[in-house]
Amino acid sequence: MTRLHIDNLQVGYGNKRILNNISLTVEQGEMMALLGPSGCGKTTLLNALCGFLPIKQGDIFVGQRTISHLPAEKRNITMVFQSYALWPHMTVAQNIGYGLKVQKIKQKEIQTRVKALLDIVKLTGLEEEKVTALSGGQRQRVALARALAIRPDVLVLDEPLSNLDAKVRLAVRHEIKALQKQLGFTSLIVTHDQEEALVMADRVAILNQGNIEQVGTPEAIYHAPASAFVADFMGADNHLTWPIHPSMVGDSSVITISHTDVSQQRQCQIYFRSEDVSLSPRLTDDDKISGLMILGEVMHSAFLGHDYRISVRCGAHTFQANYQDNLPEATSVRLHVPAHALHIFDHPSEASNAPLSNAVSV
Numbered sequence: 621m622t623r624l625h626i627d628n629l630q631v632g633y634g635n636k637r638i639l640n641n642i643s644l645t646v647e648q649g650e651m652m653a654l655l656g657p658s659g660c661g662k663t664t665l666l667n668a669l670c671g672f673l674p675i676k677q678g679d680i681f682v683g684q685r686t687i688s689h690l691p692a693e694k695r696n697i698t699m700v701f702q703s704y705a706l707w708p709h710m711t712v713a714q715n716i717g718y719g720l721k722v723q724k725i726k727q728k729e730i731q732t733r734v735k736a737l738l739d740i741v742k743l744t745g746l747e748e749e750k751v752t753a754l755s756g757g758q759r760q761r762v763a764l765a766r767a768l769a770i771r772p773d774v775l776v777l778d779e780p781l782s783n784l785d786a787k788v789r790l791a792v793r794h795e796i797k798a799l800q801k802q803l804g805f806t807s808l809i810v811t812h813d814q815e816e817a818l819v820m821a822d823r824v825a826i827l828n829q830g831n832i833e834q835v836g837t838p839e840a841i842y843h844a845p846a847s848a849f850v851a852d853f854m855g856a857d858n859h860l861t862w863p864i865h866p867s868m869v870g871d872s873s874v875i876t877i878s879h880t881d882v883s884q885q886r887q888c889q890i891y892f893r894s895e896d897v898s899l900s901p902r903l904t905d906d907d908k909i910s911g912l913m914i915l916g917e918v919m920h921s922a923f924l925g926h927d928y929r930i931s932v933r934c935g936a937h938t939f940q941a942n943y944q945d946n947l948p949e950a951t952s953v954r955l956h957v958p959a960h961a962l963h964i965f966d967h968p969s970e971a972s973n974a975p976l977s978n979a980v981s982v
């Protein structure tokens with residue numbers, strides 16, 4: 621396996637541009653997750669890499685080799701599809717060995733490789749079964765083994781787990797990750813599931829409307845989102861614009877912030893996760909508090925299992941906080957978010973949408 625480098629790639633359908641100047645490197649042996657909302661261009665990028673879709677501009681390198689001009693079968697990039705795309709009339713072993721047969725590899729060598737792969741994906745004993753007799757998780761492992769059989773330079777996986785039910789999905793997720801570590805294959809996995817990307821990938825690339833918004837380790841993407849889009853997409857579901865316009869806060873509601881990066885002069889957007897909110901059902905007058913403080917009223921509570929999701933109204937705003945108890949409607953509450961959990965960005969009306977520091981002491 622080897623390094624994949626995408627340089628300034630533009631791809632579209634007819635006159636419709638879908639990917640704008642994408643540059644991305646997946647290091648040798650690395651698993652990169654490509655994460656983004658529906659329609660942002662994830663599948664388009666994979667199709668362009670595999671040679672199923674022509675590129676309009678830019679280049680794709682596998683190691684030192686440029687492959688943009690090569691037909692799909694000469695690129696040595698293999699795709700694992702969401703739908704498995706197995707041959708239903710073939711056995712497990714025939715499916716795994718299919719690509720090797722096409723490459724006219726000797727039968728003995730095919731048998732050796734198929735046997736080794738059956739062992740790796742834990743399907744030994746099922747080699748003579750028809751794939752239609754297998755479960756979804758087993759079929760996806762056959763698809764993975766088939767893809768690995770031809771020893772591709774790069775493996776791309778297009779939402780490989782989305783047809784599996786929740787429990788099997790968790791198991792196969794860990795199996796693929798363990799296999800990737802064991803065999804060290806270079807891979808790009810597409811998903812729209814944040815948790816899947818964080819668990820499986822060494823690094824994550826966030827795609828938004830055909831542009832890369834951020835590339836980083838799962839921790840960096842989660843704790844230090846580079847844009848308002850990434851913060852929102854990665855679960856910072858509470859949002860407000862600062863300074864608050866007086867009309868947005870009622871007489872009995874208060875939002876205050878003590879944060880060195882936030883001034884009354886400069887407009888910014890503040891994002892935070894509901895799990896980072898401390899809710900207290902008593903209104904205490906604590907002026908030593910730092911970070912964001914919000915006084916409001918409970919609108920409703922929803923039972924989540926481990927705790928409750930409390931919706932709190934503050935003027936024209938609604939915020940979400942997690943809390944251990946159910947709270948009656950109209951209870952007065954205080955929400956507090958520590959400074960380090962606030963993700964603060966310039967307002968779009970300002971010059972850029974760059975993050976201001978979100979980890980300063982206040």
Ligand SMILES: Nc1ncnc2c1ncn2[C@@H]1O[C@H](COP(=O)(O)OP(=O)(O)OP(=O)(O)O)[C@@H](O)[C@H]1O
Pocket residue numbers: 633636638656657658659660661662663664665812
């Ligand atoms: N064959 C096509 N012709 C024209 N437009 C297309 C075609 N295929 C996809 N598109 C458009 O390209 C954009 C990106 O689609 P793509 O399938 O790459 O998104 P995605 O991020 O993979 O979405 P999802 O998560 O829903 O699979 C969408 O606006 C889609 O409508």
